[in-house]
Amino acid sequence: MPHLYLVDGSGYIFRAYHRLPPLTNKHGEPVGAVYGYTTMLWKLADEVHAADGPTHMAVILDKSSKTFRNDLYDKYKAQRPPPPEDLVPQFPMIRDATRAFSLPCIETEGLEADDIIACYSKAALAQGWEVTIVSSDKDLMQLIEPGLDMYDTMNNRRLGAEHVAEKFHGVTPAQLGDVLALMGDSVDNVPGVPGVGPKTAAKLILEHGDLESVLAAADGMKKGKLRDNLIEHADMARLSKVLVSLKCDVALPEPLEDLELKGIPDAPLRAFLEHHGFKSLLAKLSAVADAPVAESTVVADMDEDEPCKHDDYETVVDEAALDRWITVAKHQGWIAIDTETTGIDATRADLVGISMALHPNLACYVPIAHGGTDLLAENPVQLDRALVLAKLKPLLEDPSVLKIGHNLKYDMIVLDRAYASTGGVQIAPFDDTIVMSFDLDAGLHGHGMDELAATHLSHSCIAFKDVVGTGKTQRTFNEIDLKAATRYAAEDADVTLRLWRRFKRRLPAEGSTRVYEMVDRPLVPVIAQMEMHGIKVDAAKLSKLSTEFAGQMASLETEIHALAGGPFTIGSPKQLGDVLFEKMGIKGGRKGKSGVYSTDVTELERIAADKDSPGAVIARKVLDWRQLSKLKSTYTDALQAQINPATGRVHTSYSLTGAQTGRLSSTDPNLQNIPIRTEIGRQIRDAFVAEPGNVILAADYSQIELRLAAHMANVPALKAAFANGDDIHSLTAQELFGEVNRDTRGRAKTINFAILYGISRWGLAGRLDVSADEAQAMIDRYFDRFPGISNYIVETTESVRASGFTTTLFGRKTHFPRIRSKIQHERQGAERAAINAPIQGTSADIIKRAMVRMGPALLEAGLPNVRMLLQVHDELVFELPEGDVAAAKPVIERVMATAALPAVTLDVPLGIEIGTGLSWGAAH
Structure with a gap:
């Protein structure tokens, strides 16, 4: 006879967490609950015997904290504290553990695990099966009946009707729900009837039969508190009955037959145990003491993928084929996905098709919008868009299936917009190979798919231009025939999967799991939401600024031409160089390989700094002209064209891999290069405005890099100053110059920041307008007053020379391949960057952690309408x-102030400055 075991996974998790002290695996991840859960599941397998053991088994989990009961009673489970912070990252690993045992892992939105267990129990009993619920939860005891018992693994005993009678003073399992409704539950915040405990509740039910009979008899009871409470709280008792009753009339997420036990394959369990370094369990699996932790056959085979076979890719154009791909994905627990669209702007592009990959060369393309714009053209056979989206949404949101993408942020935005009419889509759980690559190899190479495929797979991807064409003949992807589209799109998913298989095992082996799991991966959907929100821009104000800038540029142009003795094209480096170094005779000009004089910003600043030079004035005016020209073309002109007509807002694109140290970078438009402290920059920021009734709030970390330097370099004087709220630049001025005034404080401020960037004596001399010897004397005094900074610089430089990379407090690596270069300026440039990378990178990690936590914290505080729009350096808008x-x-x-905790405890407080206004500029 079939015998179904239903494991209350949620109960297992919390038992596992509390039974063991905090543990970490070899990658630094918390795994106490994971280890405990794995051993408990293994123990269960050992204890069930062939005679009375299961033929079918599943682990049932809670998908989320919100269920239909919260809609009925908003205080349900409201008093429960959130799960411990070190337990939260273990939830996905526990699902991995379940899959490693090849057991179904079932959870359903809107239902608790108890409800799912009830549904499967009723369905199995109806087919004549036996059922065992692996739990000792009192709510589940309502299900006990002939053919169904419970197994309390903690006390190694079976629980039947007699246990219910013993525990609840003589009632049957069928009456237990009425007892629970009367007595309530303080843990789950089920109200019940005040003053009625288990004994009184059982007595009332045994006397009257059921809850409604008890409430009907209340009027005739002896006067007293019990009678009054039953009458006054009758409705709460009825509500409590609904809350404690298990829902058992929902369709099964997976058919009963699919829960059949077919043994535990060795490879996935071994791979899981090896990944976490659970040596004792590996030894148990191998039945050999001290079994070596070697890569499993599955992992070892990853480097031996066959070349991409484009002709093997499938074009999915019928429903049965799509169902087949979805079923296999659910069974194996992972799938690579990619979207094809009509453009590169995710907030505007339309979805054309979706590609998927399950294994190397097992990939497909699902077209949904091919056919072009010619009304007379015959559209190819393809599935209905609404049908495809409806079938894929459960897969995209299935917590038991890992979704793998490359730059998944783009696909999240495209798909969320595609599902806009049905409330959007939340793709989870997921891995992003562009982020994985960055966390492994930042500084070594780029992280685009084509470069990664060539670097790691020795594969040359089909070029997009070879598919759609270029110039006047270029077409949009929806106009491409399905064969060519399938080869290109399915290859993207296939390559993504192959990269993931390599990166996934490298993360723990190279110590990058922590920053990936705790900092970067959780940020992907946060950034996607920010990009979709965008920010409103006042087009009229921008147009006015463009006109003003054009007028100022024209005035400067007239002045520059007068100084130069005639007109020339200021924007031409060649013409400007000839004017400065040939016509005006300025000394020190240097030509590049092309024979053209350099007129870059460094050269112009050098000329402008020489007050005796005849070119000082013209160089300053050219710098002003260039700034206005850049701001006009990049912002006041371009931003008007970048306003999305559908939203009336500007949607910048953030990259998690654009800055080597881990900072986010912004493009289309780049909002991180607007001058912060100039009047012109403020005017541009004034054009970023709030919708009517709203305001802009800007929250900025105050001197975060100096604070981190004080902590990381262990500088007592600086730590004390930050702890006391002192002016750090005034402190430095006093230490270096013996007095504090406007001049010395300004110099101290320059030195404070310049030292952290590994500035040379020549660089500091240029910034402070002093001789190189004077600059060196200031650097020497600085290191003498703050020796910790000097030690930090020396130790960091030596460390990066030895290892080739720096590391932030959160484990982010930044590689510096030129640190051993024989070319002096390359080597010195790498050294300067390496000095700052751990500090700037840690700063980036902290603000990223703040961004990830911000949304949940605001929702918890009842502030769902507060939207995070922008991240600019150390500022959130x-x-x-x-x-x-x-x-x-x-x-x-x-x-923001606690973002580093609990992973990193800083010796200095993180100061936050907050301002508000109707515009971004006014918020400062």
Whole structure:
């Protein structure tokens, strides 16, 4: 007879977490609950025998904390604290553990694990099966009946009707729900009837039969508190009955037959145990003491993929084929996905098709919008868009299936927009190979798919231009025939999967799991949401600024031509060089390989700094002209064209891999290069505005890199100054110059930041307008007053020379391949960058952690309308209703100030400056 075992996985998880002290695996991840859960599942397998053991088994989990019961009663489980912070990252690993045993891992949105267990129990009993629920939870005891028992693994005993009678004073399992409704549950916040405990509840049910009979008899009871409470709280008792009753009329997420036990394959379990370094369990698996932790056959075979076979890729144009791909993905637990669209702007492009890959060369393309724009053309056979989206959404949101993408942020935005009419889509769980590559190899190479395929797979990807053409003959992807589209699109998914197989095992082996799991991966959907929100821009104000800048540029042009003795094209480096170094005779000009004089910003600043030079004035005016020209073309002109007509907002694109140290970079438009402290920069920021009724809030980390330097270099004087809230630049001025005034404080500020960037004596001399010897004397005094900084620089430089990379406090590596270069300026440039990388990288990690935590914290505080729009260096920009400002400020400040915890405890506080206004500029 079939015998179904249903494991209450949620109960297992918390038992596992509390039974063991905090443990970490060889990658530094918390795994106490994972290890405990794995051993408990293994123990269960050992204890069930062939005679009474299962033929079918599944682990049932809670998908989320919100269920239909919260809709009925908003206080349900409201008092439960959130799970411990070190347990949260273990939830996905526990699902991995379940899959490693090749057991179904079932969870359903809107239902608790108990409800799913009830559904499977009723279905199995109806077919004449036996059922055992592996749990000792009192709510599940309602299900006990002939053919169904419970197994308490903690006490190694079977629980039947007699146990219910013993525990609840004589009631049957069928009456238990009425007892629970009367007595309530303080843990789950089920109200019940005040003053009614288990004994009284059981007595009332045994006397009257059921809950409704008890409530009906209340009027005739002896006067007293019990009678009054039953009458007054009758409705709460009825609500409590609904809350404690298990829902058992929902369709099964997976058929009963699919839960059949077919043995535990060795390879996936071994790979899981090896990944976490669970040596004792590996020894148990191998039945050999001290079994070596070697890569499994599955992992070892990853480097032996066959070349991409484009002709093997499938074009999915019928429903049965699509169902087949989805079924296999659900069974194996992972799938690579990619989207094809009509453009590169994710907030505007239309979805054309979706590609998927399950294994190397097992890839497909699902077209949904091919056919072009010619009304007379015959569209190819393809599945209905709505059908494809409806079938894929459960897979994309299935917590038991890992979705793998490359630059998945783009696909998240495209797909969320495609699902806009049905409430969007939340793709989870996921891995992003572009982020994995960056966390492994930042500084070594680029992270685009083509470069990674060539670097790691020795594969040359089909070029996009070879598919769509170039110039006047270029077509959009929806106009491409399905065969060519399939070869290109399916290859993307196939290559993504192959890269993931390599990167996934490298992350723990190279110590990059921590920054990937705790900093970068959780940020991907946050950035996607920010890009979709965008920010409103005042087009009229930008147009006015463009006109003003054009006028100022024309005036400067007239002045420059007068100084040069005639007109020339200021924007031409060749013409400008000839004017400065040939016509005006300025000394020190240097020509490049092309024979053209250099007129870059460094050269112009050199000329402008020489007050005696005849070119000083013209160089300063050219610098001013260039700044206006750049701001006009990049911002005041371009931003008007970049306003999305569908949203009326500008949507910048953030890259998690664009800055070597881990900082986010911004493009289309780049909002991180707007001058911060100049009047012109402020005017541009004034054009970024809030919607009517809303305000802009800007929250900025104050001197975060100096604070991190004080901590990382262990500088007592600086740590004490930050702890006391002192002016750090005034402190430095006093230490270096013996007095504090406007001049010495300004110089100290320059030195404070310049030292952290490994500036040379020549560089500092140029910034402070002093001789190189004077600059060196200041550097020497600085190191003498703050020796920790000097030690940090020496130790960091020596470390990166030895290892080739620097590391942040969160484990982010930045590689410096030129640190051993024989070319002096390359080597010195790498050294300067390496000095700052751990500090700037740690700063980036902290603000990223703040961004990830911000949304949940605001929701928890009842502030769902506060939206994070921009991240610019050390600043976060929000838009929110004016009435939410007072409540939002402390939440935002707290999240930012505590973002490093608990992974890193700093010796200095993180200061946050917050301002609000109708525009971004006014918020400063």
